[in-house]
Amino acid sequence: MTRLFNDPADFADEMVDGFVAANRARVRRVHGGVARSTTSPEGTVALVVGGGSGHYPAFGGLVGHGLAAGAAMGNLFASPSAQQVTAVAKASEHGGGVLLSYGNYAGDVLNFDAAARALEAQGIDVRTVRVTDDVASAPADRAHQRRGIAGDLCVFKVAGAAAERGDDLDAVTAIATRANDRTRSFGVAFSGCSLPGADEPLFTVPEGRMAIGMGIHGERGIAEADVPTADGLADLLVDELLTERPDGTTTDATPRVVPILNGLGSVKYEELFVVFGAVQRKLTDAGIVVVEPEVGELVTSFDMAGVSLTLFWLDDELEQLWAAPADAPAYRKGGAVPQQPVPVEVLEAGVVVPVTPGTEESQAAAVRIASAITAIRATIDDHADELGRIDAVAGDGDHGIGMQRGSTAADRAAQDAAARGAGAGSVLAIAGDAWSDKAGGTSGAIWGAALEALGRVLGDDERPSVATVQSAVHAAAEAVLAFGAVPGDKTMVDALVPFDQVFSARVDAGDELVDAWSAASAAAQTAADATADLLPRMGRARTHGEDAVGTPDAGAISFALITAAVRSTIAVPA
Numbered sequence: 203m204t205r206l207f208n209d210p211a212d213f214a215d216e217m218v219d220g221f222v223a224a225n226r227a228r229v230r231r232v233h234g235g236v237a238r239s240t241t242s243p244e245g246t247v248a249l250v251v252g253g254g255s256g257h258y259p260a261f262g263g264l265v266g267h268g269l270a271a272g273a274a275m276g277n278l279f280a281s282p283s284a285q286q287v288t289a290v291a292k293a294s295e296h297g298g299g300v301l302l303s304y305g306n307y308a309g310d311v312l313n314f315d316a317a318a319r320a321l322e323a324q325g326i327d328v329r330t331v332r333v334t335d336d337v338a339s340a341p342a343d344r345a346h347q348r349r350g351i352a353g354d355l356c357v358f359k360v361a362g363a364a365a366e367r368g369d370d371l372d373a374v375t376a377i378a379t380r381a382n383d384r385t386r387s388f389g390v391a392f393s394g395c396s397l398p399g400a401d402e403p404l405f406t407v408p409e410g411r412m413a414i415g416m417g418i419h420g421e422r423g424i425a426e427a428d429v430p431t432a433d434g435l436a437d438l439l440v441d442e443l444l445t446e447r448p449d450g451t452t453t454d455a456t457p458r459v460v461p462i463l464n465g466l467g468s469v470k471y472e473e474l475f476v477v478f479g480a481v482q483r484k485l486t487d488a489g490i491v492v493v494e495p496e497v498g499e500l501v502t503s504f505d506m507a508g509v510s511l512t513l514f515w516l517d518d519e520l521e522q523l524w525a526a527p528a529d530a531p532a533y534r535k536g537g538a539v540p541q542q543p544v545p546v547e548v549l550e551a552g553v554v555v556p557v558t559p560g561t562e563e564s565q566a567a568a569v570r571i572a573s574a575i576t577a578i579r580a581t582i583d584d585h586a587d588e589l590g591r592i593d594a595v596a597g598d599g600d601h602g603i604g605m606q607r608g609s610t611a612a613d614r615a616a617q618d619a620a621a622r623g624a625g626a627g628s629v630l631a632i633a634g635d636a637w638s639d640k641a642g643g644t645s646g647a648i649w650g651a652a653l654e655a656l657g658r659v660l661g662d663d664e665r666p667s668v669a670t671v672q673s674a675v676h677a678a679a680e681a682v683l684a685f686g687a688v689p690g691d692k693t694m695v696d697a698l699v700p701f702d703q704v705f706s707a708r709v710d711a712g713d714e715l716v717d718a719w720s721a722a723s724a725a726a727q728t729a730a731d732a733t734a735d736l737l738p739r740m741g742r743a744r745t746h747g748e749d750a751v752g753t754p755d756a757g758a759i760s761f762a763l764i765t766a767a768v769r770s771t772i773a774v775p776a
Contacts, residue, residue, distance in 0.1 A: 204505060210399030211606055214255040214277045221262055225531040228266045230544070232293040234286025234639075236262045237272040240541035247365040247374045248272065248295040251303050251358055252287060253310055254279045254600075254642070256397075257418055260354055260501045263532025267539050269362040270530070271295070274317075277607055278397055278504075279419045279600040280643035281309035283650075285635065287317035291326070299327035299371035303357055303378055305350025306332040307419075308740070309644040312685065316647070327371055331378040333357050335387040335512060338415025338424055342446055351418050352464040352501040353385035355533075356514040356524075363526035381520060384448045387462075388439055389510025391416040391423060395467060395503050397599060400590065404599040414438075418466070418503045419600075432473070436480030439511035444488060451515045458491045458516040460524055465499045466508035474498065474509065481511060493521060500533075557632070560625020560662035567626040567665050572616040574771040575633055579613040581767040582606050582760065593756040595749055601645060601756040608641025608649055625662025630654070645757060648682050648694065655681035668718070672709045676702055692736040692750065694757035701726040701765060716772045723765040730758035 207213050222231045230239040235252060242248075251261050252274030261273035272294030276282035281304075282290075291300045302318060304310045311332065318328040334345055335353025361378035369377070391413045394403030407413050412430075413423030430438065451457055463478045465471070478497045485492055493516060501510075516524065527536030560568060582589075582605045590602030615636035619629045630653045638650025659674035660666045666674070679702040687693040705722035713721070733755040737748070 204396055204398045204400075207398040210397070211603060211610065213398045214275070217255060218262065218275055221258075221531070227543075228529070228531050229262065232272070233289040234282055235273045235275040235290045236265055237290060237293040238265055238267075239544055240267065241544055242271065242296050243368075244296055245298045246271075246296045247298040247369065247371050248291065248300045249303060249358065249362050249365050249374070250274065250287070250291045250294055250300055251354070252276070252282050252290065252314070253304050253307070254281055254419070256395075256504045257502050259499070259530075259532030264355070264358055264530050266528065266530030266533075267541055268359075268366050268526055268528030268530075268535070269533060270358055271362075271365075276309075276642035277600070277604055277640075280604045280641070280646070281307065281313050283639045283642045283646055284313045284316035284320065285639040286642065287314055288320045291317065291321055291328075292324075295326060298365075299329070301329050301331065301361060301365070301371065301374050301378060303331045303333065303354075303361060305354060305418075306334045306346075306348060307350070309642070309647070312644055312647050313642065329371055329375040331357060331361070331375060331382060333382055333385075335382070335385045336415075336417065337386050337388050337442065337446060339417065349417050351387050351389065352462055352510050352512045353382070353387045353514070355462060355496070355500050356385045356460065356512065357381045359528065359533075360520055360523035362528065363523040366526065377519070377523065380517075381514070384451070384515040384517075384520070385512060386443050386446060386448070386515075387464075387510050387512040388442045389416060389464070389466070389508055390414050390435065390438070391466065391503075391506055391508035392429060393468070393507040395506035397504070397590070397603065399603075400599070402591075402594075404594045413508075416503075416506075416508060418501060432476045433480045435509065436477050436484055439509075440481055440484040440488075443511060443513045448515050450517075456491055457489070458493050458521060459485065460493050460495060460512075460514040460516060461485060462496045462500060462512040462514065463498075464496075464501055464510045464512065466506040466510065467499065467502045468505050468507040469509055471498060477509065494525060557619050557622050557624040557628055558662065559623040560628060561664065563665035564625035564627070564660075564662045565620070565623055567660070568620045568624055568629040570771065571626055571629050572613075572620040572633075574768045575609070575613050575616045577767040577771050578764050579609040581763050582609045585760070585763055589756050589760055592753055592759060595753045600643065601760065604641045604643050604645055605649075605760050608637040608646050611640035612637040612649075612653070626666060627657040627659075627661040630657030630660065644685075645694075645760075648685055648757075651681040651684070652678040668709055668715045671715060672706055672718075675705055687740050690736065691740045692733050692738040692755045692758075693740055694755070694761045696733050696736070696755065697726040697730040697758040697761045700729040701761075716769070719765070719769050719772055723762070723769050726758075726765050727762040730754055730762040733758045 248271035274282035333350030334348040394405040415424040586602035593601035612633040616633040634653025708718035
């Protein structure tokens with residue numbers, strides 16, 4: 203379990219602050235993560251990587267010469283927000299464009315893609331390469347759906363080296379794509395990992411057994427087996443990976459691979475070395491040349507006891523780039539390369555979000571809305587542990603803490619905006635931006651979009667009527683549906699759609715706001731409870747859908763709780 207922390211909700215931020223304090227010669231703190239504290243030539247491609255925290259040395263530890271220019275670092279096991287990725291990319295780019303590279307997870311795809319659109323709108327050329335090396339997460343004919351695990355290092359290393367030697371954006375992207383296509387990983391776990399403050403691990407493995415095919419966010423494995431000997435584990439890992447060699451490598455006269463034996467957090471280096479000796483022997487016996495292997499903790503899963511093996515199949519150029527010098531806080535290769543620090547004036551300054559004052563009527567509504575967001579925060583605080591427990595059944599257990607971070611940031615932003623005279627629409631938009639930024643992950647993006655849609659319809663000019671609230675609720679529902687989920691997928695949408703439908707019907711029937719909202723909230727709660735019977739069809743839980751049957755969806759439950767909290771503020775006379 204994780205033992206050393208203060209407030210669990212502050213863990214990720216405090217971790218980044220401490221990491222920067224220990225590595226100022228290589229990295230600097232920027233909004234959303236870290237960037238190099240050393241200069242790069244003008245026109246250099248900026249490789250920006252990222253993902254949730256809890257995987258050190260990924261992702262901040264891989265920022266430096268010959269590797270990444272910046273890393274967007276989300277909350278624990280939650281993707282960074284689009285705002286974080288955008289800010290890190292802007293702090294890292296040098297006029298040569300930006301390559302975004304990250305593991306293939308729904309929240310990361312959603313937020314990195316949104317950041318790419320924002321950067322391109324500002325005139326910055328952007329490309330994307332998603333890492334898809336985990337063979338356990340999807341079959342070969344659906345390789346584009348695979349997760350990214352320890353193969354991140356292979357893609358990041360050669361892309362960073364290509365950028366360092368002066369390749370243009372298209373060339374760096376092509377090299378990263380080729381590296382991803384030639385990388386395969388497979389892993390096992392002997393015990394689950396625990397988030398700071400959690401009383402229980404995200405999953406458990408029976409004594410003497412191991413979970414096969416786990417992910418780096420605490421996702422359960424796809425099978426179980428007895429814990430083998432070190433040689434037996436090497437046999438399992440190597441045999442699994444050799445059954446699927448990348449295209450173009452089966453005819454090589456002397457195939458070359460970089461094997462990476464990765465510890466997930468609690469397996470000792472000495473144990474890894476014993477396993478690696480057997481891995482090397484098996485590869486050599488198969489006629490494969492081993493090139494510059496890596497053994498150690500490279501992409502972890504907090505305190506999980508587990509091991510993964512990655513095989514990176516080389517060609518001449520990839521071998522040259524893999525061997526190129528690198529100097530990052532957690533990964534160094536080759537001789538030292540002199541670096542110049544960035545000027546002091548480039549360090550980030552605080553930013554105050556401007557507000558446009560609303561009319562007197564809208565400002566009064568804004569105060570009520572800010573009170574509703576405070577009630578949301580209190581409700582999420584009260585239920586965060588339970589939401590995390592529900593999410594851990596088949597997901598990664600981060601829903602509670604992510605919602606807590608998002609609602610806390612939204613509350614602070616809403617109170618500040620209302621105090622500065624913002625109207626109802628602006629308060630919601632500012633709160634939504636803060637929620638998305640601090641929560642990260644899929645839920646952060648969804649709630650940010652929902653609040654922005656509510657605010658866009660309410661505006662800053664009038665006291666919202668019941669009909670306007672009806673239109674705003676429907677706009678928020680449409681914004682959430684745009685992310686792709688439909689009723690029956692076992693997501694927040696299963697509670698949101700009934701809420702929207704009942705609320706609209708009751709308003710059309712002439713109900714007052716509080717009565718219509720109360721009926722809709724009850725419908726949302728009923729629908730959320732009913733998700734216990736559904737099989738998940740989206741997100742990380744879909745790979746362990748059978749585990750989720752009998753437990754409601756955490757996103758649907760949190761939505762129902764939020765509607766009930768808002769109802770309590772509507773019922774209070776103005």
